[in-house]
Amino acid sequence: MRLARQGNEDAYRQVLGRVSLWLRSVVRREMVAAGRSAADCEDVVQETLLAMHLKRDTWDDTQPLEPWLRAIARHKLVDHLRRRGYRDHVSIDDQAECLEAATDPDADARTDSRRLLESLPDRQRRIVEEISIEGRRAAEVAVRFGMSEGAVRVTLHRALRALAALYRKGQS
Amino acid sequence: MKTANLIEALVADRAAQGRPLARGLVGALVAGAAASLALFLVEFGVRADIAEALVTWRFEVKLAMVFLALGLAYSLCVTLSRPVASGRVAWRLAPLAALAVAVVAIELAVLPTAAWVARLVGSNAVVCLTTIPLLAIAPLAAVLWFLRRGAPASPALAGAAAGLLAATAGASLYAFHCFDDSPLFVVTWYVLAALPVIALGAILGRRLLRW
Numbered sequence: 035m036r037l038a039r040q041g042n043e044d045a046y047r048q049v050l051g052r053v054s055l056w057l058r059s060v061v062r063r064e065m066v067a068a069g070r071s072a073a074d075c076e077d078v079v080q081e082t083l084l085a086m087h088l089k090r091d092t093w094d095d096t097q098p099l100e101p102w103l104r105a106i107a108r109h110k111l112v113d114h115l116r117r118r119g120y121r122d123h124v125s126i127d128d129q130a131e132c133l134e135a136a137t138d139p140d141a142d143a144r145t146d147s148r149r150l151l152e153s154l155p156d157r158q159r160r161i162v163e164e165i166s167i168e169g170r171r172a173a174e175v176a177v178r179f180g181m182s183e184g185a186v187r188v189t190l191h192r193a194l195r196a197l198a199a200l201y202r203k204g205q206s
Numbered sequence: 207m208k209t210a211n212l213i214e215a216l217v218a219d220r221a222a223q224g225r226p227l228a229r230g231l232v233g234a235l236v237a238g239a240a241a242s243l244a245l246f247l248v249e250f251g252v253r254a255d256i257a258e259a260l261v262t263w264r265f266e267v268k269l270a271m272v273f274l275a276l277g278l279a280y281s282l283c284v285t286l287s288r289p290v291a292s293g294r295v296a297w298r299l300a301p302l303a304a305l306a307v308a309v310v311a312i313e314l315a316v317l318p319t320a321a322w323v324a325r326l327v328g329s330n331a332v333v334c335l336t337t338i339p340l341l342a343i344a345p346l347a348a349v350l351w352f353l354r355r356g357a358p359a360s361p362a363l364a365g366a367a368a369g370l371l372a373a374t375a376g377a378s379l380y381a382f383h384c385f386d387d388s389p390l391f392v393v394t395w396y397v398l399a400a401l402p403v404i405a406l407g408a409i410l411g412r413r414l415l416r417w
Contacts, residue, residue, distance in 0.1 A: 043217050050213045080212050087216040089357035089417065091227050092288045105289035105359060109417075147207040165218045166211035172218050190219050202416065 050083060057082055057107055064111055074114065077146040081201045082110040088198055117204040150200045158193035161186055228284045230352055235280070238348030239375045242341040250337065250383045264387035267309050271392060272378045274302050279371040283349070286364040287356030287415075309389040317388075328386035331395050337383070338399035341376030342369075346407060350414055357417050365411010366404050373400035 057079045065072050086106050093102045151159055157179075164175045172190070176183040259265040278299055285292050317325060328334075349368045358364030377396050386392070 047213060047217045050216060051210075054209050054213065076209060080207070080209055083209070083212060083216065085357070085417065087219070089289070089355075091230075091355060092357045094227075094288065097290075101290050102288070105291065106357065109289060109357075109359070145207055147212060151207060162215055166207060166215035169211075169214060187219065190215065194215065194219055198417075 050087075053086065053103060054079055054083060056103075060104075060107060061111060065115075068115055070115060070118070074118070074146075078107075078111055078114050080145065080147050081114065081198075082107050084194060084198050084201070085110055088195060113202070146201065147197065150197055153200065154193055154196055158189055158196065161189050162193045162197075165190060227287060227356060230355065231280065231284060231287075231349065234348045234352035235345060235371065235375060238345030238372070239379070241344035241348075242376060242379055245344070246341060246379045246383070250380075252382045253385050255385070256382065259385070259387065262387065264313075264389065267389060268381055268387050268392050271302070271305060271309070271389075272374060272381045272396070274305060276371070276374040276378055278302055279367065279374045283353075283364070283367040283371045286360070286367045287353050287358050289357040289359055291359040306389070306393050310393055313389045322390065325386075325388040326390040326394060328388065328391040328395070330384050330386050331391075334380065334384060334386070334391075334395040335399045337380050338373060338376045338396065339403050341379050342372040342400075342403045345375040346372035346403060346410075350407065350410055353411075353415055356415065358411075358415050361415035361417075362408045362412040364415050366408035368411060369404035369407020370400065372407065373403040376403070 058075065061078045061082070062072050062075045065075060065078070086103065089106065093099065151162060154162070161175060161179070164170045164178070165172065170178075172186045173183050175181075176186045179186065181189075253259065278301065282295055282298055285295055285298075313325070314322065346369060349371055350365065353364060353368055356364065377400065381392075386395075
């Protein structure tokens with residue numbers, strides 16, 4: 035994480051990958067413990083990753099990383115559970131069924147992020163898709179869209195912040 | 207969107223890497239305080255007898271109290287803007303409370319009993335109660351605006367800390383205008399003046415600092 039702070043992309047990718055593995059197990063356990071379906075597990079993982087990314091300035095790098103991560107995950111999980119309210123109550127039979135399909139990290143079409151992405155302004159949505167789903171670099175996207183690389187990054191950042199705000203509003 | 211895809215988007219976004227929270231907060235506070243300083247110089251101004259006041263112990267103690275409060279409020283504000291809940295943060299204010307108790311005790315010891323009430327009420331109580339909140343408005347706005355970048359465990363508490371920080375900034379300026387230097391006056395009226403700012407900060411924080 036310290037390396038990632040210095041702008042080391044590979045280090046950051048690795049950190050996020052490891053954190054998402056860890057988050058998936060924590061979130062899944064907590065949601066089952068709360069008597070909820072684990073079907074939205076990946077949504078919470080993604081929302082937490084996004085929050086962790088946008089709020090990474092709040093990590094004091096003289097302190098261990100884990101309590102900070104835990105605190106963010108807890109905050110987001112509580113938010114999520116509150117938002118979903120009773121709508122999410124499922125019987126235990128349903129849960130058992132969900133558990134297998136639910137925590138699939140490759141789930142795509144059903145995730146909140148997919149749906150929320152659709153409600154972003156067109157340009158923001160397309161830039162996020164180009165970079166995340168198509169795996170293009172910001173510089174390539176800039177050429178394709180006839181924008182400067184800086185403008186692509188600014189748009190990307192705005193899109194991520196907008197996504198976080200949409201999660202918060204609970205439009206999911 | 208797959209999680210791996212989201213990660214690619216996050217890696218490509220480097221914009222969120224701003225200044226560390228603690229340093230950024232200083233910037234916001236200075237910006238807000240600068241606006242209040244301008245207001246202070248135009249509307250209030252430094253007291254005429256500042257040169258004589260500077261060598262009296264009461265004035266010096268007053269400055270020590272407001273600046274200590276400012277420093278403690280800043281550290282409280284930084285801590286409460288982080289997601290990790292920190293227990294017993296109120297203890298951080300203990301040095302200020304200890305100093306206040308000590309100087310009040312000294313003042314009561316050196317003053318004749320008959321003078322206590324006159325010193326307590328002073329001559330600027332109403333001015334104090336209105337001016338400190340007034341001078342706190344710009345710092346409060348700047349600090350709250352900045353803290354939207356934070357991730358407070360409790361938005362209301364973080365907002366209250368922002369209110370306290372703004373009030374101490376306002377009080378630091380006001381201390382140079384007010385000629386009621388008795389610790390009895392300072393401890394009573396400055397604290398009362400800070401309360402509405404803290405409450406306002408908590409209310410606004412609840413709304414603005416959610417993340």
